[in-house]
Amino acid sequence: MRNRLQLKYLPLRFPSLFPLILLLVAVTVNAILQPNLLELRVMNGNLRSFLPLMLVAVGQTLVIIGAGIDLSIGAIVSLVTAVLVTNLLPDSPPLVIIGVVALACAAGMAAGALNGFGVAVLRLPPIVTTYATGFIFSGLALWILPRPGGSMPEQLARLYRRVTPLNIPLGIWIALILILLWALFRHTRYGSYLIATGGKPEAAYATAVPVNAVRFGSYVAAGLFAALGALVLTLGTGSGDPRIGVGITTTGGMTLDSIVAVVLGGTRLSGGQGGVAGSILGVIILGLIRNIISFADVPSWNQTLVDATIIIVALAAPGLIGWIRDRRRRALPPKEMVQEVAG
Amino acid sequence: MRDGFRLSPTLLAVLLAAGLFFLGGIIRPGFVNPSQAINIVRLAAFLGIIAAGQTLVIISGGEGIDLSIGAVVTLAAILTYRINAGQNEMVLPALAAALAAGAAVGFVNGIGVAALRVPPLVMTLGMAGVVQGLILSYTQGNMVGSTAPIMSQYISRPLVLGIPGVVFIWLILALLMWLLLERSRYGKHLFAIGVNRTTARLSGVHVPLMVILTYTLSGLLAAFGGFILLGFTGVVFLNLGGPYLFPSVAAVVVGGTAISGGKGSYSGTMAGALVLTLITSLLTAMQMEDAFRQIILGVTLLVLISLYGRQRGLRQ
Numbered sequence: 001m002r003n004r005l006q007l008k009y010l011p012l013r014f015p016s017l018f019p020l021i022l023l024l025v026a027v028t029v030n031a032i033l034q035p036n037l038l039e040l041r042v043m044n045g046n047l048r049s050f051l052p053l054m055l056v057a058v059g060q061t062l063v064i065i066g067a068g069i070d071l072s073i074g075a076i077v078s079l080v081t082a083v084l085v086t087n088l089l090p091d092s093p094p095l096v097i098i099g100v101v102a103l104a105c106a107a108g109m110a111a112g113a114l115n116g117f118g119v120a121v122l123r124l125p126p127i128v129t130t131y132a133t134g135f136i137f138s139g140l141a142l143w144i145l146p147r148p149g150g151s152m153p154e155q156l157a158r159l160y161r162r163v164t165p166l167n168i169p170l171g172i173w174i175a176l177i178l179i180l181l182w183a184l185f186r187h188t189r190y191g192s193y194l195i196a197t198g199g200k201p202e203a204a205y206a207t208a209v210p211v212n213a214v215r216f217g218s219y220v221a222a223g224l225f226a227a228l229g230a231l232v233l234t235l236g237t238g239s240g241d242p243r244i245g246v247g248i249t250t251t252g253g254m255t256l257d258s259i260v261a262v263v264l265g266g267t268r269l270s271g272g273q274g275g276v277a278g279s280i281l282g283v284i285i286l287g288l289i290r291n292i293i294s295f296a297d298v299p300s301w302n303q304t305l306v307d308a309t310i311i312i313v314a315l316a317a318p319g320l321i322g323w324i325r326d327r328r329r330r331a332l333p334p335k336e337m338v339q340e341v342a343g
Numbered sequence: 344m345r346d347g348f349r350l351s352p353t354l355l356a357v358l359l360a361a362g363l364f365f366l367g368g369i370i371r372p373g374f375v376n377p378s379q380a381i382n383i384v385r386l387a388a389f390l391g392i393i394a395a396g397q398t399l400v401i402i403s404g405g406e407g408i409d410l411s412i413g414a415v416v417t418l419a420a421i422l423t424y425r426i427n428a429g430q431n432e433m434v435l436p437a438l439a440a441a442l443a444a445g446a447a448v449g450f451v452n453g454i455g456v457a458a459l460r461v462p463p464l465v466m467t468l469g470m471a472g473v474v475q476g477l478i479l480s481y482t483q484g485n486m487v488g489s490t491a492p493i494m495s496q497y498i499s500r501p502l503v504l505g506i507p508g509v510v511f512i513w514l515i516l517a518l519l520m521w522l523l524l525e526r527s528r529y530g531k532h533l534f535a536i537g538v539n540r541t542t543a544r545l546s547g548v549h550v551p552l553m554v555i556l557t558y559t560l561s562g563l564l565a566a567f568g569g570f571i572l573l574g575f576t577g578v579v580f581l582n583l584g585g586p587y588l589f590p591s592v593a594a595v596v597v598g599g600t601a602i603s604g605g606k607g608s609y610s611g612t613m614a615g616a617l618v619l620t621l622i623t624s625l626l627t628a629m630q631m632e633d634a635f636r637q638i639i640l641g642v643t644l645l646v647l648i649s650l651y652g653r654q655r656g657l658r659q
Contacts, residue, residue, distance in 0.1 A: 069464070124648050125602040127408065127464075131589055132648065135641030142634035256468055269406065269462040301483045305476025312455075312469040319459030 018318055019265050019281040026288040033295040044164050047171025050287040052077070052233035053257055054171070054280055058178055059225030060258040061279040066218040067198035067271025068119055068126040072134035073226050074255035076111045078141040078242055080104045080230035085150025085240030092153045105227045111137050112223020116216035134255070141242040148241040152234050160235040175280050182276035194218060199272025229254070261286055264314055285314070352599020355650065356614030363621040371628050381506060383620055385499070388513040389575060391616035393568035394591035395520055396561030398612045400463070401595050403557045404537035404604020410467040411452060412565040412591055414474035415445045416584025419569030421478060421486070424579045429489035441566045448474055449562020453555030478581065490577045498574030509571060520609035533557065537605030594619050597647050618647070
């Protein structure tokens with residue numbers, strides 16, 4: 001009995017366990033198809049291309065743990081991208097760069113504040129609120145930057161592309177810093193507030209947790225992370241596209257990818273549980289799946305189907321395992337239960 | 344509610360639609376005339392039919408939402424387009440195939456949500472990707488086929504008194520939806536699981552079965568919407584249904600259906616579809632830049648949601 005209980009609670013105690021297994025599988029398959037995968041240069045390039053989504057997914061994780069959701073996060077990335085590339089030149093001096101980056105972060109946080117206002121102050125449902133604000137942000141992005149273009153400071157972009165401190169890819173450094181920050185934050189009072197707010201808002205409110213302030217804060221933080229994601233995205237590409245964060249549909253692209261990454265990482269959409277490490281693993285898994293598909297010579301017309309099917313299976317796998325176990329248990333009532341009834 | 348008096352969301356949305364229509368007349372003289380009104384109702388009918396399944400899924404609660412609707416609309420239209428190949432006698436087989444495909448997608452959604460406990464948002468989103476992938480590998484980018492003449496004749500052209508057939512189809516669907524929601528056991532159980540799944544289960548409702556049935560119906564209705572939409576566009580393309588996905592959610596919410604489930608009506612969704620169509624038509628008529636159009640649409644949606652989408656405060 002004890003053993004079974006432990007197995008049942010394993011995913012709850014270590015939410016990153018399942019994504020870790022998925023990651024191992026993905027890395028193995030990828031390394032077979034692409035033997036130079038683990039070389040520093042290739043790894044640096046891969047992780048750098050995952051980095052924008054990683055930052056966005058961290059922001060999305062904070063909102064989701066607080067039992068919200070941010071469908072506008074991709075549009076915030078677009079908006080911040082537009083702000084960055086229209087204010088920077090290839091040879092901008094460092095002070096200007098710092099100023100513009102600060103402005104971009106402020107823009108992201110202001111966008112997040114609008115979401116927070118709608119959800120926490122006006123008490124509107126998060127899905128529709130952030131869907132509506134997403135329109136506002138992508139409209140603003142199009143207004144600031146009507147067509148793809150603009151530029152980023154060349155030296156900074158070159159530094160960003162090349163730097164590998166201690167021969168470890170930049171992506172790993174940033175991921176480790178994010179995980180460390182989350183581990184520290186979680187154990188502060190505000191970390192507990194966030195988890196309590198997402199878990200049971202009424203109970204949190206009754207125990208003097210400032211529920212609305214916490215919700216508001218989580219959206220502002222998501223805006224900030226979206227802005228940082230936009231920064232590394234534009235540093236990587238060197239110019240800006242006002243639709244870069246949203247894809248074809250208003251909430252496609254990075255918004256949906258970030259939500260899928262969060263769920264793959266073991267954070268529940270119902271809130272009150274989860275962590276940043278899982279989401280980062282989720283982003284890497286998503287990226288590796290796409291890598292595998294392009295290296296496996298899947299015909300281009302079938303790539304979307306393969307990609308989506310793998311993601312669905314990965315999303316459903318924990319449920320599938322649980323369902324099979326439930327069935328088996330129901331078919332054969334455990335001995336302990338029979339004894340309990342008899343006793 | 345504390346105040347006692349409160350407009351029903353449906354009535355409010357209808358009043359809003361009428362107000363918007365006349366506002367259009369003020370902003371742009373010539374906007375208010377019978378043919379424009381018919382045109383708007385016709386455009387709203389497509390959104391309204393596509394949003395019918397979304398209404399059921401959202402009422403069913405448990406964070407219920409169907410994001411695969413856009414892809415299913417496209418799939419149904421492409422299947423119809425290819426199977427009927429311009430022949431009137433092939434319209435019914437094509438419709439049957441499209442409905443079966445839509446129902447199958449909805450069934451998988453239902454299994455994922457009810458049996459495998461995948462959150463509806465990501466399950467249906469993932470299925471949207473799978474369906475889009477199916478479309479790509481099935482068509483390989485070639486849109487072969489054509490629309491049967493009978494389809495555009497009965498759907499988008501004026502049928503009686505200048506009113507196009509799709510409006511009558513919409514009204515018949517509305518009657519069926521009303522019977523389903525208000526006069527059937529399914530409807531009673533749907534509202535029950537939307538309010539509280541545990542109490543519903545304890546009162547003898549088979550919750551997983553209801554959830555699977557609801558998502559299947561949603562897929563079926565989205566496929567029907569795709570079939571109808573094809574009668575209007577006459578051609579298919581890869582992102583035919585995409586632009587209807589989030590408006591379908593917005594129409595349901597603007598129509599006063601609670602996103603948390605257990606409360607709502609299809610008449611509300613119909614009014615919501617009218618309001619959304621009017622807003623977009625107005626913005627188009629004003630020939631605004633895309634950027635401003637999006638900003639205004641976002642602001643209007645926020646205002647509409649705050650009119651009656653507000654949740655209870657924690658203090659209450």
